Amino acid sequence: MAAIHRAPYRREAGMTAPRTPQPGRRDAPLAMTGDGFRRLGHRLVERIAELLEDLPGRPVTRDESPEVLKALLGGAPSVPEGGADAAALLDEAATLLFDHSLFNGHPSFLGYVTASPAPIGILADFLASAVNANTGAWRLSPIASEIELQTIDWLADLVGFPRGGGLLVSGGNMANIVALLAARRAAATWDLRRDGVRPDDAPRLRVYATDETHTWLQKAVDLAGLGGACIHWIATDEQQRMRPEALREAVAADRAAGELPMLVVATAGTVSTGALDPLGAIADVCERERVWMHVDGCYGGVAACVPDAPPPLAELGRADSLALDPHKWLYAPLEAGALLVRDRERLRDAFAYHPPYYHFGQEATNFVDLGPQNSRGFRALKVWLALRQVGRAGYAQMIGEDMRLARWLAGRVQEHPELELATQSLSITTFRFVPAELRARPADAAAELDALNREVLDRVQRSGAAFVSNAVVRGRYVLRPCIVNFHTDERALGELIELVVRIGREVVASWGSGARSVSPSRTGTTTRR
Ligand SMILES: *Cc1c(COP(=O)(O)O)cnc(C)c1O
Numbered sequence: 001m002a003a004i005h006r007a008p009y010r011r012e013a014g015m016t017a018p019r020t021p022q023p024g025r026r027d028a029p030l031a032m033t034g035d036g037f038r039r040l041g042h043r044l045v046e047r048i049a050e051l052l053e054d055l056p057g058r059p060v061t062r063d064e065s066p067e068v069l070k071a072l073l074g075g076a077p078s079v080p081e082g083g084a085d086a087a088a089l090l091d092e093a094a095t096l097l098f099d100h101s102l103f104n105g106h107p108s109f110l111g112y113v114t115a116s117p118a119p120i121g122i123l124a125d126f127l128a129s130a131v132n133a134n135t136g137a138w139r140l141s142p143i144a145s146e147i148e149l150q151t152i153d154w155l156a157d158l159v160g161f162p163r164g165g166g167l168l169v170s171g172g173n174m175a176n177i178v179a180l181l182a183a184r185r186a187a188a189t190w191d192l193r194r195d196g197v198r199p200d201d202a203p204r205l206r207v208y209a210t211d212e213t214h215t216w217l218q219k220a221v222d223l224a225g226l227g228g229a230c231i232h233w234i235a236t237d238e239q240q241r242m243r244p245e246a247l248r249e250a251v252a253a254d255r256a257a258g259e260l261p262m263l264v265v266a267t268a269g270t271v272s273t274g275a276l277d278p279l280g281a282i283a284d285v286c287e288r289e290r291v292w293m294h295v296d297g298c299y300g301g302v303a304a305c306v307p308d309a310p311p312p313l314a315e316l317g318r319a320d321s322l323a324l325d326p327h328k329w330l331y332a333p334l335e336a337g338a339l340l341v342r343d344r345e346r347l348r349d350a351f352a353y354h355p356p357y358y359h360f361g362q363e364a365t366n367f368v369d370l371g372p373q374n375s376r377g378f379r380a381l382k383v384w385l386a387l388r389q390v391g392r393a394g395y396a397q398m399i400g401e402d403m404r405l406a407r408w409l410a411g412r413v414q415e416h417p418e419l420e421l422a423t424q425s426l427s428i429t430t431f432r433f434v435p436a437e438l439r440a441r442p443a444d445a446a447a448e449l450d451a452l453n454r455e456v457l458d459r460v461q462r463s464g465a466a467f468v469s470n471a472v473v474r475g476r477y478v479l480r481p482c483i484v485n486f487h488t489d490e491r492a493l494g495e496l497i498e499l500v501v502r503i504g505r506e507v508v509a510s511w512g513s514g515a516r517s518v519s520p521s522r523t524g525t526t527t528r529r
């Protein structure tokens with residue numbers, strides 16, 4: 001696509017969205033008539049529908065450099081002085097995005113925990129922004145606030161969590177961070193909101209988690225002013241699950257040392273391998289020790305709605321708070337995270353202020369009181385509509401199929417002589433490429449196998465044919481398909497296996513012929529999530 005040239009704004013130049021000022025009305029440059037909007041909107045919806053139809057035939061992503069993409073944008077350092085034709089701009093933006101994006105709605109996209117977007121969610125975001133409700137205050141968003149409240153209740157119901165309360169936030173990180181801030185306020189025996197985290201001789205607040213916990217935790221303790229050293233890392237078993245006995249001992253030891261246990265973080269579906277902490281046993285410890293139990297269910301939590309879900313998910317309801325992430329396994333378009341709490345007053349205690357410039361009344365829920373955000377968008381609509389479109393049964397079917405496909409993939413991996421299965425849990429299957437010549441001595445070849453699989457991952461991602469991410473399991477670098485994608489199927493997964501094996505053999509062939517010049521550092525790829 002050619003670089004974008006912005007024509008100067010000229011009102012007479014055949015505007016596709018004519019603005020016909022009415023007498024006494026402002027002639028604002030951004031305003032559109034109903035007819036103009038209709039034409040632009042129909043055209044855009046047409047183009048999006050074509051994209052949805054074409055997606056399987058497109059590359060997942062293109063291997064383009066930042067320089068190439070910057071050049072496409074024309075590199076103008078300043079805002080254009082005049083405007084341009086809205087219809088042309090929308091067409092151009094659609095082309096730009098359709099030709100230079102990574103598509104997580106593609107059947108072969110299996111990276112991180114990033115879902116394919118539900119079409120009804122795409123339309124819901126459009127509708128929500130048309131109304132532009134500010135859900136910070138009930139008065140500003142009467143029906144939108146009620147829809148968010150119902151969505152929160154439904155999410156709790158979907159996963160078997162008590163109907164307490166909560167709110168939608170931008171994603172899983174925020175949901176978890178908000179929970180930690182609420183737990184911090186609840187644990188302090190002093191006026192934390194006035195005096196801060198550690199006045200005078202207040203005891204040190206401690207947090208308990210395993211090193212399989214997502215990095216939101218480090219960000220949260222940092223933001224909360226607690227510092228990373230407040231985390232008491234709890235040992236895991238051979239399946240990356242928290243050891244409840246080690247948790248019990250850690251809490252007791254800290255109490256004996258005069259410290260104040262504030263929060264236990266368990267994970268229902270770790271981001272690397274989908275491991276599930278033993279929630280029931282952890283809840284026993286938290287109840288006995290009277291410590292706030294938070295479950296990070298951002299990835300795996302909603303799998304609780306599947307009838308044959310892994311048993312720990314039946315214990316989600318024992319937590320004090322639960323983070324879910326509708327933009328993951330509920331397939332909402334980005335962004336939508338959710339925090340559920342057993343006792344809504346805990347959020348109010350941590351976040352509510354009553355400044356003189358707000359006059360919202362207390363008879364209804366004002367979400368500004370329950371979290372850090374002030375103005376808030378209407379994220380609930382896309383979640384609420386999708387829940388209504390397919391119901392519990394629809395989600396149980398889609399999530400159940402994602403898990404079944406991940407098990408199917410694990411079976412194919414196990415059958416393949418050049419692949420080695422590492423883990424399978426929920427909808428994550430991890431494995432690596434092990435060529436025949438290294439199969440007999442994988443322990444001696446550890447570094448080589450890591451470098452080889454790094455290179456394989458890099459080439460798979462750049463190929464545009466499929467997209468997976470990676471994990472490190474028991475010190476080994478592995479490929480990590482994660483299926484939160486209702487468009488994928490056995491065919492796409494079968495092609496992934498062929499692709500990995502073909503690329504693996506190519507890398508081995510190229511290394512064999514020219515020494516192993518591809519060093520791990522050069523092939524370093526994304527381990528971010
Ligand atoms: C994805 C994820 C997060 C972070 O969620 P975002 O929506 O990316 O902010 C936290 N915890 C777990 C277990 C996750 O899978």
